[in-house]
Amino acid sequence: MTKLMIFDLDGTLLDTIRDLAEATNHVLAAHGYPTHSTEAYHYFVGNGVRTLISRSLPEQARTPERIEQFKEEQVAYYHEHMYDHTRPFPGMQQVLAALQGRGIKLAVVSNKVDEAVQQMIRDFFPEIRFEHICGQRDGIPHKPDPTMVNLVIAEAGVSKAEVLYFGDSDVDMQTAHNAGVKGIGVLWGYRTKEELQSAGAYAVLDKVEDLLDQPEK
Template sequence: MKLVIFDLDGTLLNTIADLATATNVALEHYGLPTHKEDEYKFFVGNGINKLFERALPEDKRNEEYVMKIRSIFVPYYDAHNSDLSRPYQGINELLLDLQNAGIKIAVASNKYQAAAVKLVKEFFPDINFAEILGQRDGVPSKPDPTIVNEITEHTGISKKDTVYVGDSCVDMQTGKNADVTTVGVSWGFRPKAELKSYNPDFIADDAMMLHKYLLG
């Protein structure tokens, strides 16, 4: 194994509180009902437009309202996306150990590109990521494998030497669609049963388990 590609939200960082707050601010702006933080764990995973669609009342799940919510969410989230977000326990040490072992590290996220890069650089300044890719115009979102394929091509590392790590069904599908070793982490936003139903190669319950799987 020469390359480990990580999902971001729910895998490296617990970002749910900031995502929930920013979405609720935008919903409140338009006089729409808000949601509890735990509900957002099932709204996220497919990019922010899909997040807004899921958070909106059924009669307002259309492009007009998605763009209205986005217009308030993005500037607020850009200013507040690290207020409450933090790395999961043991993640910093895991990344450093991978780097020290000469293994390349990358991020493949459905978070929009600017926010993904900002958060990764802010919380993991000592890690030399081979690539940080988020959601970008014209590039299909996960579970489409394009983002993983971009990273393997950029690094020149074969898929048989690549591991993809994530916390949701979207991530399990992404890894399988990209034909790389796929690892689920149960500390994120989705239940372990959801991960199991996609038959990943391994499921880690904490960073120590993931460390042992990746580094022995």
């Protein structure tokens, strides 16, 4: 029986893509680089902000110094605008409340900067008690490294057989595999069913309400 459900944030709990795209495009435009459609950012996100910046830049412009500079500018702009368009996916708050009511422990593991993850969870899900919220921090490798997931599982005091990990990307499915837990792909995020299945998803969910069926499997 499932006792702990761990969720990715962007593309899983929250629809953040437009704000991420606009923040990155703002920095690119300010330095004279081409910008991208919101849809293009579906494949830029998922591996942390440095990788997001690298993917958004022309290949010849991807120097470590430029990526670090643009990352700092993007994070600063995003912090001021991260609520412009971001919202929980429809039905998510009610579904999480129902899962919590069943006594299932809930947690978040994200490659987004930890400060933003903590703030967004507080603001968008104030009535949900998450056992652990873990974003990208110095000294802790980001997904698909399993360190963050393993820390959450250890703190929750459950076995890996009692854990499900939910995410919308191949990175999430790889993370689950690396941690030795079942990875469940979600299709309301930013990637395709084929990608999730190819990355080893144990199952793929079509809609938010399907989360309510998983704990009994």
